[in-house]
Amino acid sequence: MRGYQAGMCGSDFASTCGADVPEPVEIRKSLFFNPDSIAYYSAIAAREDDPRALFIVGMAAHLRAADPDYPSDVVTVSLDEADHYLLRAAELGNPDAIQYIKCCEYHGTWSHFVPSINH
Numbered sequence: 001m002r003g004y005q006a007g008m009c010g011s012d013f014a015s016t017c018g019a020d021v022p023e024p025v026e027i028r029k030s031l032f033f034n035p036d037s038i039a040y041y042s043a044i045a046a047r048e049d050d051p052r053a054l055f056i057v058g059m060a061a062h063l064r065a066a067d068p069d070y071p072s073d074v075v076t077v078s079l080d081e082a083d084h085y086l087l088r089a090a091e092l093g094n095p096d097a098i099q100y101i102k103c104c105e106y107h108g109t110w111s112h113f114v115p116s117i118n119h
Contacts, residue, residue, distance in 0.1 A: 023103075025059075025096050025100045031056065032056070032059065032060050032063055033070070033071050033074065035074045035075070038056070038057070038060050038076065041053040041056040041060075042057050042075070042077070045085060049088070051088075051089045051093060051094035051097065054085040054086070054089035054092070054094065054097070055085070055094045055097040055100075057082065057085050058081075058082040058083065058084075058085035058086035058097070059086070059096070059097075059100065060074065060077075060082075061077050061078065061079055061082030062079070062082055062086075083112050087101070087112065
């Protein structure tokens, strides 16, 4: 969520930064703050190359790191593993993973390589 939070900017910020400011990724709290949902997508991400599941699991870990109110009963992967999941989701064409990585990269919070995705 570091890049997500950094990308949460209003129209005033976007107009002063130019058209290259990436839009933030929209997420549903009902999905990411639900222990059963995260467990379900974690199981899929662990056994399949499902881009949506990989994004959800990776994003959940970033949300946990950024939000002190993130539910303690939601089990997430480590941030290193989360970044791997996000990278793989982006490589598989998940638009939310691509957007999140672009946002993080723009704000200097992405410390990994950026896959060959459309900038």
